[in-house]
Amino acid sequence: MRLLMLGGTEFVGRAVVEAAPARGWEVTVFHRGRHEAPPGVRSLLGDRTVPGGLAALADDPGEWDLVVDTWSAAPRAVRDAARLLRGRAGRYVYVSSCSVYAWAPPAGYDEDAPLVEGASADAEQTAYPQDKRGGELAVLDAFGADRSVLVRSGLILGPYENIGRLPWWLGRTARGGPVLAPGPRDLPLQYVDVRDLAGWILHAAERELSGPYNLVAPQGHATMGTLLDTCARVTGGAAELRWTEPRVILEAGIEPWTELPVWVPPGSDLHDALHRADVSRAVGAGLVCRPVEETVADTWHWLRDLGGVVPQRPDRPRPGLDPQVEAKVLASGVGA
Numbered sequence: 001m002r003l004l005m006l007g008g009t010e011f012v013g014r015a016v017v018e019a020a021p022a023r024g025w026e027v028t029v030f031h032r033g034r035h036e037a038p039p040g041v042r043s044l045l046g047d048r049t050v051p052g053g054l055a056a057l058a059d060d061p062g063e064w065d066l067v068v069d070t071w072s073a074a075p076r077a078v079r080d081a082a083r084l085l086r087g088r089a090g091r092y093v094y095v096s097s098c099s100v101y102a103w104a105p106p107a108g109y110d111e112d113a114p115l116v117e118g119a120s121a122d123a124e125q126t127a128y129p130q131d132k133r134g135g136e137l138a139v140l141d142a143f144g145a146d147r148s149v150l151v152r153s154g155l156i157l158g159p160y161e162n163i164g165r166l167p168w169w170l171g172r173t174a175r176g177g178p179v180l181a182p183g184p185r186d187l188p189l190q191y192v193d194v195r196d197l198a199g200w201i202l203h204a205a206e207r208e209l210s211g212p213y214n215l216v217a218p219q220g221h222a223t224m225g226t227l228l229d230t231c232a233r234v235t236g237g238a239a240e241l242r243w244t245e246p247r248v249i250l251e252a253g254i255e256p257w258t259e260l261p262v263w264v265p266p267g268s269d270l271h272d273a274l275h276r277a278d279v280s281r282a283v284g285a286g287l288v289c290r291p292v293e294e295t296v297a298d299t300w301h302w303l304r305d306l307g308g309v310v311p312q313r314p315d316r317p318r319p320g321l322d323p324q325v326e327a328k329v330l331a332s333g334v335g336a
Contacts (some may be wrong), residue, residue, distance in 0.1 A: 001025045003205065006048070006062040006081060009035035010311065011160045012070050012095055015039055015198035023202055028064070030057050047078045054084055063088045063156070066205040069094040073315075074125040075134025082142035092139050093149040093201050098214060098277055100133040100152060104269035107276040111152070111212040136212075147215065147324050151201060154216040155262065155276055158194035158295050159302040163312040165261035166231075168320040170300050171310075173231045176238030180326045182256075182263040183243045186224035188263065190216040190275045193295045196288065203286050213282040217289040224263060230296040242330055252329050254321065261319040 007013035008029035027041040037043045047053040067089045102114040119133035159167045232239040246265040256264040264270040
């Protein structure tokens with residue numbers, strides 16, 4: 001099998017590129033050259049955001065069994081790449097998002113839930129949901145429904161994370177002391193380890209799957225308790241988790257998801273959208289999710305190997321809670 005990865009030097013793309021050779025795949029990456037490509041792959045350099053930026057790809061004689069694309073800005077960039085490659089690739093996997101569903105999707109929503117309106121494959125960058133849906137439309141237009149796989153991922157965690165959600169929690173528990181832990185402890189979480197996502201993508205291509213798939217772990221795989229308990233344990237056990245009711249957190253003006261990464265209050269539209277999707281279609285098509293302990297421990301080991309310099313996407317806000325705000329809430333004595 002031959003893979004063309006559009007990107008491939010950072011988070012999701014890098015995980016796909018690293019997983020492919022282990023399955024005997026040949027790998028080509030098309031990227032801007034801002035980060036070094038993983039060893040053992042063939043590189044093509046170009047910038048799909050500028051006129052003529054696909055020239056290296058257009059001039060290359062290669063053909064591929066699979067193209068994987070994680071683009072999340074202007075859909076026209078997906079459109080141009082997909083049109084260029086439709087006669088040279090067998091299948092196109094687009095890593096989309098559960099954000100493409102019309103707000104607010106109900107708890108238990110599946111791939112047939114209503115989608116956002118106002119998206120276009122020809123659009124410039126607008127809003128994230130419309131941009132991701134526009135990317136889907138671009139792939140469907142060029143490759144058709146039978147040669148397209150739309151991976152509607154939710155929260156993605158694991159080594160190489162350049163958003164900073166799990167790295168923030170690991171850094172916070174490593175500092176030790178009382179930690180504001182947003183409750184309840186048994187609050188269900190849905191996420192996918194980036195390596196499980198990558199493995200499923202390659203598996204989908206080998207099986208010639210097509211269509212949309214919600215891709216996060218099934219309900220029951222993780223909770224806030226299992227995630228934060230594991231963070232505290234792997235970072236040395238110096239952190240004291242103070243579990244705090246959602247009401248207290250919200251009344252303090254703390255923003256879910258951004259200031260307390262991963263967490264959103266139970267019963268909210270945001271929790272239903274992020275942590276209560278029906279993923280039975282992906283599980284039936286081979287999705288297997290590794291234990292929480294493995295995701296957390298491997299991410300911590302990766303961070304330690306970096307020596308404290310954590311990668312951060314420039315187009316995403318840095319997550320995390322101000323230590324003074326945390327201390328003020330903890331001083332009120334509400335955590336237990």
